[in-house]
Amino acid sequence: MKQQLIIIFLLLICCCLESIVVCSDSGKEELKADGSVLELDDSNFETAISTFDYIFVDFYAPWCGHCQRLSPELDLAAPVLANLEKPIVIAKVNADKFRRLATKYDLDGFPTLKIFTHGHPVDYYGPRKADLLVRFLKKFVAPDVSLLESDGAITNFVEMAGTYFPIYIGFGLNESMILEYAIKYKKKAWFSVAKDFSEEAMLAYDVYKAPALVAFHPTYNERNVFYGPFEDNFVEDYIKQNLLPLALPINYDTLKLLNDDEREVVLTVMEDESDEKSLALIKLLRAAASANRDLVFGYLGVKQWGEFSETFDVNKNTKLPKMVVWNKNEEYLTVIGSENLEDEDQGSQITQFIDGYRSGRTEKKRISGPSFMGFINSLIGVRTVYIIVFLVAVFMLIRSITNSEEYDVPQRKQRLSNDEASDTIPVNVDGHSYRPEDKED
Structure with a gap:
């Protein structure tokens, strides 16, 4: 009888394991980069961040007004980002419901946005409008320095980069000369090196000799050319000075x-x-x-x-x-x-x-x-202002309570001495608790 119970128990375990595997496999099948915003939860979150190289996650709460305004922007951005050469998947998690995920990723307000690259999270503080979000995230997955092998590649790179960020193109320049600065300023500009190009391509960017580094602001139709020296801090100074238009x-x-x-x-x-x-x-x-x-x-x-x-x-x-x-x-x-x-x-x-x-x-x-x-x-962000205001309010509250206690001590002692036999009942002051929805990121 004992052996039969053990066999039955083992069979039950096998069935459970099989069920878990089937559920896991079915979850994987549902996670597709089809241009829609994925809804994640405890059961498929880890699968999602391991399945996709780049996934942008919105940790939201249904009652949060900022989350509600962000949602349609993500719907607009999702199909565009899914069609990139390196697709970026957009997903969202109801972190007010799935508290384990909220705790794991140290959420302190809603919405909290994170980019997972090969499973590793990075906080996102960039723009939230659909078009600006796409521009920012396109840069996130781009190479630090794009290598351009033809005139057509230069044209395609400029068109892909768009008009929001400045563009740097090195004509006949060694990639190693700008790689360090391309990594340092990646969030602010596009960087490329043209390896094979015609004289016409050079003239199109006002370049008359190589090597040269062009700074190009499409929005303002501004170009500036740097012919060296490509050593010490000269290159970085040039890049920093041209991050902004004239x-x-x-x-x-x-x-x-x-x-x-x-x-x-x-x-x-x-x-x-x-x-x-x-x-x-x-x-x-x-x-x-x-x-x-x-x-x-x-x-x-x-x-x-x-x-x-x-x-x-x-x-x-x-x-x-x-x-x-x-x-x-x-x-x-x-x-x-x-x-x-x-x-x-x-x-x-x-x-x-x-x-x-x-x-x-x-x-x-x-x-x-x-x-x-x-x-x-x-200049410093709404979050910082709210933190400052909150700390000042806490300080004032503590000071007020301290002053109140100092004033009430003699009266409390007198009251207790007159009625030592009576129990003291704590007073519960009903106030408005701080909710994450009150905090704007």
Whole structure:
């Protein structure tokens, strides 16, 4: 009888194992890179991240408003990313329901986004609109340096790269000369080396001899060519200086590009950056930027972003265009006698402004205006602001409780001495608990 029970027990174990294998195999069959957003859970998550080389995972909660807004963007991006040469699969996990996964990957808010490369997670803090998400992730799976073997390969590479990031093309350049910097700045630019090319291809990028490194900004139709020396820090300096266009329009998106740039910003505030006079002024700013590579030249239209212009004391009575030098913190400089530009000979006035700045003929001023908090949000991220506010609130709460306890101690002692026999009942204060939905990433 005992032997029969053991046999039955072993048969049950075999059946269970077979069932698990079948379920696992069926789960694998369902996981296909068909352009749809995969819904993952505890049973198929590990299979998914091991099946696909690149998988972008949205850890969400159904009640989270930010998650709800992100969902349709992922639906739009998924088929585009699935058709890449190296496909990227988009998936999502209800981390509010599957808490084990939330704990394993240290989620601290919703949505939390991660890119799994061959099973290894990397936090994603990039854009969330479908088109920008695609642009960013395309770069993530691209080679550090693309090798281009023909004129057609150069054309295809530029078309594939798109217009959002700057493009670097080395003509007749050894890959090893830029590989280190291509890895370092991969999130900010495309890098390639043309091995075989015609003279026509060189002329198309304003190159008249090789070796040369071209920096190309498709959005702004700007090209700059570097002929060396290809040693020491010269190459990196050139790459860093050309990550931004010669004249950068300042807005919510481009402001963040200044975070890692150590140069000060020569900022020109104009009425409307799209009108004819402003377009002519922008051309002059590009020429000045080309001659002053140690500075970033930016421009800001009051019509495009009036609130931010108020940060530099611009109001309806201010004569425009106005030029300042901004350190990207809480101070900026005006050049005495050269703050405002007249309509005539603006090129000479810009030169005088730069000369006045370099000679120290300046006046220091503090940032002002109601847009300052908005600027801080854009610069350091909403998450950081919420953390700061939360810590301040906690500090104030602790201080308030401490003061309250100090005040109540004598009364508590008196009350207990008068009625020592009675039990003390703790008071439960009902407050609003912090929910992940209250935290914007």
